Amino acid sequence: MKRLFRDSFFVSLAVIAANSLYLNSAIAGDISSVTPMTATTSVETLTTKERSPQLAQVTSVSQLSDVQPTDWAFQALQSLVERYGCIAGYPDGTYRGNRALTRYEFAAGLNACLDRVNELIATASADMVNKEDLATLQRLQEEFGTELATLRGRVDALEATTAELEANQFSTTTKLSAQVIMAASDTFGDDVEDNTVLQTRMRFNFLSSFTGTDQLQVRLQAGNFSAFDYVGNITNEGQIAYATGTDNDVVVDNLNYSFQVGDNLRVWLLANSGEYDDVFDIVDNLITDTNVGAIGNLSFNPIYNAGGQNAGIITEFSITEALKLGLGYQAGNAEDPAPGNGLFNGSNSFLGRLEYGTDRFKVAFAYLHTYDEALNTTEQGSIRSLVEVTDADGSTRSVVGNHYGVEAQFDITPGIRIGGWAGLSKAIVLGLGDADVWNYALSLSFPDLGKEGNLLNIIVAVEPKLTGTSGFTVADGDGVERRRDPDTGLHVEASYRYQLTDNISVAPGVIWLTAPGHDSDNSDIVVGTLRTTFEF
Known part of the structure; x- marks a missing residue:
């Protein structure tokens, strides 16, 4: 079956119905003497994967743009389309084809037309089926009896397997996904004494939907990460992002429920560990x-x-398809009924965010108002920890923050993206004065570099930097009082993710911190890691 069966099985059936002598020679495999009427017949054989999702039933042969009246199989094709309705085309209105057709593919098409003929007979449309066509189909059933039996056996086995999976599936409403990260990491520098470590983090996501437009997320997490001591004492942003330390105890890391209100409004109810960046599509998701x-x-x-x-x-x-407005409120100790805590009386934050995005460009503006009822930390490098004010009796001062941010990304080409952000935090220490903290960054990404799924990321940033205070001074790590950070350090980061398989990736990466804590008296720090991610 070389020449005739280059057309799809339906055209082959059409030719069968139109010219039994021609088909008898083709079925026997003797087609050397058969010459098509024209060379324009081109109906591509479809694989099973292509056939199911891509084909659409047509009601007129004129809907197939690549089938012409001069084609040798036109009349037979027209009969199958308009008389029997057992032929389909591609969504773009073509029929395609040039490859050889196997006997099993032909048998699958024959079976489809047999089913269609049975439908016509069952619906009292038997007058549409003439004796010649029935005789041809009967002859073909005998010729392809083995293949038809095999196909029907496969269908029965598939149905049995499907029934077994449905009976034993995890849930009819819940999808489970998991991710495991294994990372070998170390730090380097004149004052660094950390050892090389191998650490892991596991996450299990249970996503449930009850209406089709809502989602309940339950994320379980466990990990054995420990922070690098020297890095943590100077800057929080220099730590590994996926570091999670629970002593491998499984905890409910994220619990939220989201639902749709109308066509344009989405609502998330956060029960614990809510993070704005988990909800909003923060610019530059690479x-x-x-x-x-x-x-x-x-x-x-x-x-x-x-x-x-x-x-x-x-x-x-969603104001428009491209313009979105986000609003949010979160409480830091919502579960604690003690004075100064709870859903509304303790630390909290309000967020307003406006985002505009197209296929190649996104920009977002954000305003965050925060209230820390008792800010007391000694770490440098985090916006919440840059301002440490402790009274003589050891009590801490409440801090109000107004934070302004802008971020943007632009796809120069499908393989090159440039992005960045800038942020200003104006902290007000109640009863004393205020302080300004700046941060900004520039990023460059190369998706699919080397192969599909790979990713090269480069980030050059200035971590949160105290640029000035009024009304008070801040003590540095050596007890020296100052109003601003003395120097400007850089956070330079590069990583390359190599996609081994659809479920496994390996990413070596390095972070170089110059003048950590924005103080040139601190020696540079280099953090290196090799991250392996398993997703399933």
Whole structure:
């Protein structure tokens, strides 16, 4: 079956119905003497994968743009389309084809037309089926009896397997996905004494939908990461982004429920560990997805983490297809009924965000108002920790923050993206004065570099930097009082994700911190890691 069966099985059936002598020679495999009427017949044989999702039933042969009246099989094709309705075309209105047709593919087409003929007979449309066609179909059934029996056996086995899977599936409403990260990491520098470590993090996501437009997310997490001591004492943003330390105890890391209100409004109810960057499509997701993107904590504008985050509500309204407005409120200690805590009386944050995006360009503006009822930390490098004010009796001062941010990304080509952000945090220490903290970054990404799924990321950033205070001074690590950071350090990061398979990727990465803590008296720090991610 070389020449005739280059057409799809339906055209072959059409030719069968139109010219039994021609088909008898073809079925026997003797087609050397058969000459098509024209050379324009081109109906491509379809694989099973192509056939199911891509074909659409046509009601007139004129709907097939690549089938012409001068084609040798036109009349037979017209009969199958308009008389029997057992032929389909591609969504673009073509019929295609040039490849050889196997006997099994022909048998599958024959079986489809047999089913269609049975439908016509059952619906009292038997007058549409003439004796010649029935005789041809009967002859073909005998010729392809083995293939038909095999195909029907496969269908029965597939149906049995499907029934078994449905009976034993995890849930009819819940999808389970998982991710495991294994990372070998170390730090280097004149004052660094950390050892090489191998650490892991596991996440299991249960996503349930009850209406089709809602989603309940339950994320379980366990990990054995420990922070690098020297890095953590100077800058939080220099730590590994996916570091999670639970002593391998499984905890509920994220619990939220989202639902649709009308066509344009989405609402998220956060029960714990809510993060604005988990909900909003923070610009430049090639960087922000720290599971497979950036390796350092400074993967997006840190103002989104400025407030205490826990329970709350977030909404996003689509003003137009390209323009979105996001609003959110979160409480830092919503579960604690003690004075100064709870859903409304403790640390909290309000967020407003406006995003405009097209296929190649996105820009977003964000405003975050935070209130920390008792800010007390000694770490440098995080917006929430840059201002440490402790009274003589050891009590801490409440801090109000107004944070302004802008981020953008632009796809220069499908394989090159440039992005960046800038943020200003104006902290008000109640009863004392205020302080300004700046941060900004520039990123360059090369998706699919080397092969599909690979990703090269480069980030050059200035971590949150105290640029000035009024009304008070801040003590550095050596106890020296100052109003601003003395120098400007850089966070330079590069990582390359290599996609081994659809489910496994390996990403070597390095972070270089110059003048850590924006103080040139601190020696440079280099953090290196080799991250392997398993997703299933």
